Amino acid sequence: MLDEGVVARLRAAGCVFAEDEARLILETAGSAAEVESMVRRRVDGLPLEHVLGWAEFAGLRVAVDPGVFVPRHRSEFLVASARPNVRPGSVVVDLCCGTGAIGLALVEGIDGVELHAADSDPAAVACARRNLDAVGGRVYLGDLDTALPATLRGRVDLLVASPPYVPTTAIALMPPEARMYEPRQALDGGADGLDLVRRVAAAAPEWLAANGVLMIELSAAQALAAVDAVTAPGLRVTAEHDDERDATVVVGRPSTGTG
Incomplete structure (x- = not known):
């Protein structure tokens, strides 16, 4: 179930697909503290893939480290x-x-x-x-x-x-x-x-x-x-x-x- 508070914070930060991003953050995070950290970094402007540590590409989950180009x-x-x-x-x-x-x-x-x-x-x-x-x-x-x-x-x-x-x-x-x-x-x-x-x-x-x-x-x-x-x-x-x-x-x- 989505956390509407997370969705609202992401939407306020300008995330067009706020609900999708919230779902991915909640699925990836291992604790409430990690959810908060990830949301805060995303709100600050960090690319979602750097926040999650991975990107979906051609049906695969690909690791994406901080500072590395995100596959398009x-x-x-x-x-x-x-x-x-x-x-x-x-x-x-x-x-x-x-x-x-x-x-x-x-x-x-x-x-x-x-x-x-x-x-x-x-x-x-x-x-x-x-x-x-x-x-x-x-x-x-x-x-x-x-x-x-x-x-x-x-x-x-x-x-x-x-x-x-x-x-x-x-x-x-x-x-x-x-x-x-x-x-x-x-x-x-x-x-x-x-x-x-x-x-x-x-x-x-x-x-x-x-x-x-x-x-x-x-x-x-x-x-x-x-x-x-x-x-x-x-x-x-x-x-x-x-x-x-x-x-x-x-x-x-x-x-x-x-x-």
């Missing part, structure tokens, strides 16, 4: 688009992995996948290791592909990335929850938001198998420029969009592949 539901489109490329024995790499939610969702229920993930944020890497340990995923700390073991070169069947793609000047327009509580390096994509997209695309041919696939999430407004960026290193490119989630994925394949 729009990224579920990247997962849905990429999963047909994952099968037993596949080598999958998730760059800019954050909590590891995308990699976790990609391999869920598929045995024998070799999953690797990397992020430049130590807090994100620690969180991703907690999430991916159960599926045998390996998580590396470092700048994009420089963190990956050399033995993966030319072996990667699927390389996914949801890199920071917010233009620098647009960060000020983001909700306070993101601006204040998520690391800027997980948001800032440079002048046009595509700095890391270009770097991922440039590095991809070195890692992809002959029939490997690169899939990068970004905004619809960036799609044309991103197609150019992914084409530049010689990849064959298509773009996919999901209106419901307002999500866009650019797909690149080696020109020598058959896929």
Whole structure:
């Protein structure tokens, strides 16, 4: 049963889905004191996922540590688009992995996948290791592909990335929850938001198998420029969009592949 007092406090703080948030807090907390602490932190503006310590993503409960980028539901489109490329024995790499939610969702229920993930944020890497340990995923700390073991070169069947793609000047327009509580390096994509997209695309041919696939999430407004960026290193490119989630994925394949 919902505590109407909790609902009222959350609603007064501007939480649009106050009843849902109250229910999740009450289900997660282990005591009345913990309920009070969680409500107080949420009212102060902390993202709900940081308050709870987890986020629901693609039907999974993913651990989210304080200060780590919260996985967005729009990224579920990247997962849905990429999963047909994952099968037993596949080598999958998730760059800019954050909590590891995308990699976790990609391999869920598929045995024998070799999953690797990397992020430049130590807090994100620690969180991703907690999430991916159960599926045998390996998580590396470092700048994009420089963190990956050399033995993966030319072996990667699927390389996914949801890199920071917010233009620098647009960060000020983001909700306070993101601006204040998520690391800027997980948001800032440079002048046009595509700095890391270009770097991922440039590095991809070195890692992809002959029939490997690169899939990068970004905004619809960036799609044309991103197609150019992914084409530049010689990849064959298509773009996919999901209106419901307002999500866009650019797909690149080696020109020598058959896929």
